Amino acid sequence: MYDILFEPYRLNDKITLKNRILMAPLTRCMAGPGLVPTEDMAAYYARRADAGLIVSEATIIRPDGQGYPNTPGLYTAEQIQGWRKVTDAVHAKGGLIFAQLWHTGRVAHTYFFGGEYTVAPSAVALDGTVPRMRELKYETPKALTVDEIQQLVSDYAKAAENAIEAGFDGVEIHGANAYLIDEFLHNDSNRREDEYGASPENMSRFPLQVTDAIIAAIGRERTGIRLSPGAYVNMGTDSRDREVFDYLLPQLEQRQLAYVHLGIFDDSLRFDYLDGQASAYLRHHYQQTLVGVGGYSADSASQAIAEGKFDLIAIGRPFIANPDYVAKVRQGEPTTAYSDEMLATLY
Template sequence: MTDNLFQPYALNNSLHLANRILMAPLTRCMSDAELVPTQEMADYYARRAGAGLIISEATIIRPDGQGYPNTPGLFTPAQIIGWRKVTDAVHNKGGKIFAQLWHTGRVAHPHFFNGQDVMAPSAVAVEGSVPRMRELTYVTPKAVTHDDIQQLIQDYSQAAANAIDAGFDGVEIHGANGYLIDQFLHHDSNHREDEYGGSPENMSRFALAVVDAIIDRIGHERTALRLSPGAYFNMAGDKRDRAVFDYILPQLERRHLAFLHIGIFDDAMEFDYLEGRVSDYVRKHYQQTLVGVGSYTPDHASAAIANERFDLIAIGRPFIANPDYVEKVRQGKTLTPYSDDMLSTLF
């Protein structure tokens, strides 16, 4: 039984979802050369408007945030106009959509922004090369200055305002999965000794400043955040990270976000310093709207929601394979299996 997945859900007084199934952000690398969303992208998202809420693919807030080819932006007029085509298409189908705001930090590559500095909390490189462009190996980033940090906060805020101008219903700040904000929250990537490093309060300062700036700009009811307390992607775990998230989660609860979204590829993963699964750890420290994710089947997601482990479920790859995922689950139809071959086109 999966009936609870199809119950309406109120994020707050101004945003109501038709069901509890979210489309997770899925990087597709399909924007044009100027990082402008295309008509094909608008059609792709519109076909998935049956989700209670779509969270867009990660969208960069400024040029030096780019770490993958053809990922869309939200910092030029043309990009805003392109996204307006997407949001109009989704709204015309009765759906809702948030923009995920992104800066990749130390996994950006200067190839994408004319050889300028790569920005990160500390001058600590990540190993490896750019996905889809393996000839590009990662470089040692520049440790951001205080002026850089203030500009980044402003740029996140402006991107949120641009998202509203583009017709989005709200934004999800990407603070997870080893990207810029997450890099401030983990000891592996944050070696700072100033007010942005060292202690849980200091390491949380940048993330909270971004959240507060966006709330001030567009309202708490339209502001969400994705977090990865468990370091697992382009990041090594450290038992000291636990204290950072013990600190930041109650701070976030006070801000009455639209939702908090867990960043994990597979929620079956366990972390010693979190005493188990990330979702169980977060739920113990955060009692407002929580979005689970990570290889859940409809039955398992329904059971997790029934057991109050989280309130909403975000579905990723199955939405690539099944534009009509929600209706298929509702009607008990067989889902088309996901295949990596599907990544070559938008359908």
Template sequence: MTDILFQPYKLNDIISLKNRVLMAPLTRCMADDALVPTDDMAAYYARRAEAGLIISEATIIRPDGQGYPNTPGLFTPEQINGWRKVTDAVHNNGGKIFAQLWHTGRTAHPYFYDGDTVIAPSARGLEGTVPRMRELSYQVPTPATVEQIKQLVEDYAQAAANAIDAGFDGVEIHGANGYLIDQFLHYDSNTRTDQYGETPENMSRFALEVVDAIATRIGHEKTALRLSPGAYFNMAADVRDKAVFDYLLPELEKRNLAFLHIGIFDDEMTFEHLGGRASDYVRARYQKTLVGVGGFTPQTGATAIESDRFDLLAIGRPFIANPDYIAKVKNQQPLTEYSEEMLASLI
């Protein structure tokens, strides 16, 4: 019943995958204090190289993008060299790996980068405290100027170039889960009245500028994007958001990306203004390679692919619990159940 998961899949003329199972990006907060990937991280990813493609944990593009402790970066020579150890280890085990590029926007905190402001589309703060550092409360962000937005676009493109220098096979732009790019795409966090706000075209502008800058720098075949059309994390829902994604998805389809990846924790979650599941909403508007994720078993994921709901399946927490996930599923062996204490170490 799961045979389709283990069929090769061609993303494009440059990148082919040995199977349809991706390791989803999983924030582990295990980089060193200079945000450099460690030898333990290299071994951790190498053990999972049987995935058709690994998407790295979210990796910040510049210092003020940090919103969690010890998340790796891709903006210093030391970080690039650290990631090179990871990509070499994955490639030596026959795998492929994309870097997920990240700026947390209004969920960043100056504590991490010795700053005094947080940059975001608008001065719309988020209630709550920083994960894993509950003593830090979120701050009301400072709206980015147009000049600062243009610099962010350049910094995303530079981080993508750094990823290729570090040996990654490509990049996935993190445009989901309530972080910076996603903040431009939702009315809850974007109240701008300039060319980056108010209308679907304007609210999509930053995401498309980042995509285009990265595709120009490293090639569209090596450029992917993750999106959350349904606000579900770090974001309040607004029925007007649908019009933004109605505009954005056809624009993305024109760009021949490596793939588009749904950002959702549970794909059974439904959104009234989207007419149901986020993945079904996207599939109806985007016919190129789509990655589904969110609570799938090998069996339900295979069924979803067979039903053409999406083309590739990303698996998250089960990959933490089962470094040999691919072998276990192929051989119909029981999977170790994920538990939160597994986050305390890299195995």
């Protein structure tokens, strides 16, 4: 019954996946000194090369994008060289891998990069403390100037170029989960009154500028994006957000990206202002390649794909517990259950 999962899937003229299973981006906080990927990371990803596509753990585009300990970067020569070991290891096993490009915005903390402030669309602090470092309370960010926003656009494009230099097959723009790009797309975090706020067109401007800059740098065929139209983590709910994504999604569809990837932990969540599940909302407004995620099993993913709810499935925690997840599903073998203590080791 899983046959549909193991069909090759053509993303575009340049990339065909050997199956419809993606390894979802999974933050592991295990980079080495200088936020350089390690040999253990290379082996970890290579063991999962049977996935149709691996999306790397979120990778910061510049120092002030860091909001968690030991998350890898993609802005120094050493980091690029470290990632080259990862991509070479994955390619040696016949796999494909995209880099997820990340700036955490107001979820960042100056502790990590020694700066004077964090940055975000508006000077609106996030309540709470940094995961894994509970002694660090979130800071009030500095609202970005227009010039600083343009610099960020350039920094994203440069990170995409660095990813290709490091051997990645493409990039996924992290525009989800209440990080910087997503902060522009939600009214809770975007209180601006200039050309980057106060209307769906303005709130979508920065995400689209980043997308266009990356397309210009590496090509639309190698560019995907992850989105969270429903506010569910580190973000307050606002029904006006629907209008923003109603505008954004047709704009992205015109750009003929490799894919759009839903960012959500549990796709059974329902949002009144989206008229139900976030995946159903995305499918209604975006007819090109869509990646589903959020608690799906091989069985439920197969059924959802067969019903046209999305085209590919991203699997997260089961890949932490099962390096051979794809082989086990293909052979009908039971998979090992995930548990939080597994986070301490790169199996």
